Amino acid sequence: MSIAHRPPHEIALEREHAHELLRQMLVIRHFEEKAAELYAAGKIRGFLHLYIGEEAVAVGAMAALAPEDAIVATYREHGQALARGIPAAAVMAEMYGKANGCSRGRGGSMHMFDATRRFYGGYAIVAGGLPVAVGLALADRMQGRHRVTACFFGEGAVAEGEFHESVNLAALWRLPVLFLCENNLYAMGTALARSESETDIHLKAQNYRVQSEWVDGMDVLAVEAAVARAAASVRRGDGPYFLELRTFRFRAHSMADPELYRTREEVAEWKKRDPIPTFAARLAADGMLTGAELQALEAEAWREVDWAVDEAERGEWEPVEDLERDVYTPR
Amino acid sequence: MAKTTYREAVRAALREAMRADPRVFLMGEDVGRYGGAFAVSLGLLDEFGPERIRDTPLSESGFLGAGIGAALGGMRPIVEIMTVNFSLLSLDQLVNNAATLRHMSGGQFSVPLVVRMASGGGRSLAAQHSHSFEGWYAHVPGIKVVTPATVADAKGLLLAALTEPDPVVILEHATLYPLEGDDTPDEPMQIGLAAVRRPGQHVTLVTYGGSLPKTLAAADALAKEGIEAEVIDLRTLRPLDIDTVLASVAKTHRAVVVDEMWKTGSFAAEVMAQIMERAFDELDAPVARVCSREVPMPYAKHLEEAALPQAGQIVTAAKGLL
Numbered sequence: 001m002s003i004a005h006r007p008p009h010e011i012a013l014e015r016e017h018a019h020e021l022l023r024q025m026l027v028i029r030h031f032e033e034k035a036a037e038l039y040a041a042g043k044i045r046g047f048l049h050l051y052i053g054e055e056a057v058a059v060g061a062m063a064a065l066a067p068e069d070a071i072v073a074t075y076r077e078h079g080q081a082l083a084r085g086i087p088a089a090a091v092m093a094e095m096y097g098k099a100n101g102c103s104r105g106r107g108g109s110m111h112m113f114d115a116t117r118r119f120y121g122g123y124a125i126v127a128g129g130l131p132v133a134v135g136l137a138l139a140d141r142m143q144g145r146h147r148v149t150a151c152f153f154g155e156g157a158v159a160e161g162e163f164h165e166s167v168n169l170a171a172l173w174r175l176p177v178l179f180l181c182e183n184n185l186y187a188m189g190t191a192l193a194r195s196e197s198e199t200d201i202h203l204k205a206q207n208y209r210v211q212s213e214w215v216d217g218m219d220v221l222a223v224e225a226a227v228a229r230a231a232a233s234v235r236r237g238d239g240p241y242f243l244e245l246r247t248f249r250f251r252a253h254s255m256a257d258p259e260l261y262r263t264r265e266e267v268a269e270w271k272k273r274d275p276i277p278t279f280a281a282r283l284a285a286d287g288m289l290t291g292a293e294l295q296a297l298e299a300e301a302w303r304e305v306d307w308a309v310d311e312a313e314r315g316e317w318e319p320v321e322d323l324e325r326d327v328y329t330p331r
Numbered sequence: 332m333a334k335t336t337y338r339e340a341v342r343a344a345l346r347e348a349m350r351a352d353p354r355v356f357l358m359g360e361d362v363g364r365y366g367g368a369f370a371v372s373l374g375l376l377d378e379f380g381p382e383r384i385r386d387t388p389l390s391e392s393g394f395l396g397a398g399i400g401a402a403l404g405g406m407r408p409i410v411e412i413m414t415v416n417f418s419l420l421s422l423d424q425l426v427n428n429a430a431t432l433r434h435m436s437g438g439q440f441s442v443p444l445v446v447r448m449a450s451g452g453g454r455s456l457a458a459q460h461s462h463s464f465e466g467w468y469a470h471v472p473g474i475k476v477v478t479p480a481t482v483a484d485a486k487g488l489l490l491a492a493l494t495e496p497d498p499v500v501i502l503e504h505a506t507l508y509p510l511e512g513d514d515t516p517d518e519p520m521q522i523g524l525a526a527v528r529r530p531g532q533h534v535t536l537v538t539y540g541g542s543l544p545k546t547l548a549a550a551d552a553l554a555k556e557g558i559e560a561e562v563i564d565l566r567t568l569r570p571l572d573i574d575t576v577l578a579s580v581a582k583t584h585r586a587v588v589v590d591e592m593w594k595t596g597s598f599a600a601e602v603m604a605q606i607m608e609r610a611f612d613e614l615d616a617p618v619a620r621v622c623s624r625e626v627p628m629p630y631a632k633h634l635e636e637a638a639l640p641q642a643g644q645i646v647t648a649a650k651g652l653l
Contacts, residue, residue: 070404101437105437106435113436113437113439113440114439115436123428125423132403132424134397135399135400135402135403135404139400139402142356142382142406149400162393162423165390165392165393165394166393168393172388326434326438327433327434328475329497331496
């Protein structure tokens with residue numbers, strides 16, 4: 001599919017900020033490349049859903065949100081976790097299943113949590129996080145707090161009843177929820193057009209009278225600008241906002257996926273719009289990034305990934321005696 | 332002293348909790364203007380307004396999940412699901428989210444959520460409004476399951492649920508709402524304790540919720556034949572107070588477990604298994620059970636009566652052990 005040209009964003013781009021966005025995308029990219037390698041080596045187990053190709057969505061969105069805002073994410077949430085500022089070591093250690101992981105090894109790749117950063121977790125039942133996000137926003141409203149609850153989910157979620165129940169509730173009660181639909185065109189192996197009668201996802205939210213638009217999810221600046229605008233509207237009390245972020249995952253759904261359902265040509269076509277080199281090229285063309293600076297950012301990203309792996313390797317295993325800890329809250 | 336009904340006792344707990352704590356609010360289908368499908372919340376909208384007595388669309392999964400989020404966000408939500416059959420639409424949120432979040436987050440988040448629902452048969456409402464699934468809920472670690480069977484418990488256990496840091500599911504057997512009682516507590520009771528409702532030395536009858544009145548009636552009938560049955564009301568299914576059951580079995584050496592679930596995989600099966608595991612040497616007879624017949628609940632009154640446990644069957648089962 002083609003994505004229409006979007007007008008240039010309205011944020012005045014500072015060099016330092018641009019470098020930070022690029023650095024974060026590089027960290028996620030290399031973190032995920034390393035994770036794939038560690039999965040093959042048996043260090044990471046279970047399901048592993050890589051974020052490669054979608055980095056601009058998490059990085060752009062998090063750049064536009066405030067520390068007091070809440071984040072609800074999905075089972076493909078390494079990118080969101082890292083962009084939100086959860087230390088790469090805590091994310092990697094979680095994937096190792098170590099006690100120094102951000103969920104003490106109880107959650108793994110699909111269930112990252114961090115209370116201090118209001119990161120309310122990865123949810124692995126598709127659309128299962130949406131009602132929770134509605135409730136977090138309800139709590140803010142009832143307690144008079146002007147915060148945003150940002151809820152990430154994939155386009156596959158829109159086929160679930162919980163999507164419709166949640167968008168309706170948020171609209172009905174005018175709750176401060178920012179719905180961020182990452183449309184990567186495939187729900188596992190099912191193409192959007194094979195599962196939805198209406199493939200223009202943002203129109204579904206409009207039907208619930210929610211302000212709604214689509215954004216080029218391969219353009220970090222477009223994402224940041226749209227999320228900033230939407231979050232400001234939500235924070236003002238103008239009710240929920242819905243953004244459909246059009247993106248693509250370059251890797252398989254999970255490590256178990258042989259990718260029988262899409263062509264190499266389609267993937268290759270999307271890779272031409274890779275959010276990292278396109279952004280780097282744009283910055284270079286604007287005189288905001290030198291070759292040496294790009295190299296330095298690359299090196300910095302790899303250092304962070306290497307540190308994460310070292311910390312994960314060094315981490316302790318949760319003692320088996322603590323297996324039943326935290327099923328209930330100690331009183 | 333004026334009599335209080337079970338329904339009024341639940342309402343009194345809601346009112347007192349909401350007066351005492353601004354974080355407490357009730358949401359569910361028709362809890363506001365309608366006054367609650369079982370008239371439990373009648374009048375509360377006038378006192379507390381539509382923000383705190385919050386009518387919802389028919390979106391069980393959506394509003395139960397919103398309850399989870401509100402609890403995470405510092406509120407003390409009480410979610411009312413109209414009947415246990417409808418609660419199956421919200422099982423995803425309860426089982427996959429509410430029950431798991433504490434553990435899955437490595438102890439970072441707790442979900443202080445109370446979910447109330449009506450359950451059980453006996454009202455000619457056929458196969459989509461009459462079932463008993465409390466054992467399904469009790470199967471799930473991470474939540475607590477409470478089945479108040481008396482007017483006092485209806486209030487005291489709801490107040491207790493609101494002091495819990497984790498999700499509590501309260502099943503209110505719908506035939507109990509008109510039940511009358513004398514005393515209701517002013518303070519929260521404690522979740523996780525069974526009660527001996529009638530002392531006896533010949534046989535132990537273990538039950539909970541809507542089967543308690545039938546079991547007490549059976550004990551009365553047995554007494555007329557000189558058989559003193561000890562009736563235990565479990566009150567909480569998770570955590571299960573098996574020690575109170577075992578203490579009684581150590582005295583009577585015989586036990587019948589009564590519940591309204593279908594026999595296969597009923598909660599009675601769990602109680603029986605724990606008696607067998609922990610008190611096998613005390614038993615003078617195999618543990619028996621009286622449960623519902625294995626059919627979807629029929630509408631016709633005589634068929635529904637035949638499907639549900641009745642006092643006569645409990646009497647027969649008890650006598651069969653002696």
